[in-house]
Amino acid sequence: MQAxxxxxxxxxxxxxxLDRPATFYKAAFGMREMARIQDxxxxxxxxxxxxxxxxxxMSSEPPLVLxxxxxxxxxxxxxxxxxxxxxDVDATVERVRSAGGRVVRAPKDQPEHGVRVAFATDCDGRLLEIVQMLTVPAGH
Structure with a gap:
C-alpha cells in the first residue's frame, strides 16, 4: 500500500x-473463519x-468481523x-433461507443497472443486499 x-x-x-451468525455466514455465503480473537x-x-x-x-478481500x-x-x-x-442470486437466497435468514424481497432483474438483486435478513435481522451481475449479450 502506498504511503x-x-x-x-x-x-x-x-x-x-458470535457462533450463531458465524454459522449463518459460513452456510449462506461460504465464508471461512480466519481467526478468533479475545482482547x-x-x-x-x-x-x-x-x-x-x-x-x-485477509488481504485480498475485506473480511467481515463479528x-x-x-x-x-x-x-x-x-x-x-x-x-x-x-x-447466482437465486441459489444464494435459498442458502440464506436454509441458514436461518429471511427473504425480504425475492430476486428481481434490474436490467437498467445490469444486475439481479434480492434483499434478505441474516439470522439476527440485519439487512443483506445480494447482487448478481447480469450478462450482456454480445453486440449490445
Whole structure:
C-alpha cells in the first residue's frame, strides 16, 4: 500500500452471539473463519471477535468481523446493510433461507443497472443486499 493512501479493509458488526451468525455466514455465503480473537478495549471492556472471509487470506478481500462486547448486549437497532456480489442470486437466497435468514424481497432483474438483486435478513435481522451481475449479450 502506498504511503498516505487509505484502503477500506474490514467491516465489523456487533453481535450478541458470535457462533450463531458465524454459522449463518459460513452456510449462506461460504465464508471461512480466519481467526478468533479475545482482547479488551479497556480492562473493564473485554471483547471477542470472529474474523470471516471469502478468500484464503485477509488481504485480498475485506473480511467481515463479528464483534462481541463480553457481558454487554448488542445494540437493538442495526443501521448497516451488508452487500454481497454473488454468481447466482437465486441459489444464494435459498442458502440464506436454509441458514436461518429471511427473504425480504425475492430476486428481481434490474436490467437498467445490469444486475439481479434480492434483499434478505441474516439470522439476527440485519439487512443483506445480494447482487448478481447480469450478462450482456454480445453486440449490445
Amino acid at each position: 498516505g493512501k487509505a484502503k477500506f479493509s474490514f467491516t465489523k458488526i456487533i453481535v450478541d452471539d 479488551a478495549l479497556t480492562p473493564e471492556r473485554p471483547i471477542e471477535e470472529i474474523i470471516l472471509t471469502l478468500a484464503n487470506d 464483534f462481541k462486547f463480553l457481558g454487554e448486549p448488542a445494540p437493538k437497532a442495526s443501521d448497516v446493510i451488508l452487500g454481497f456480489m454473488v454468481p
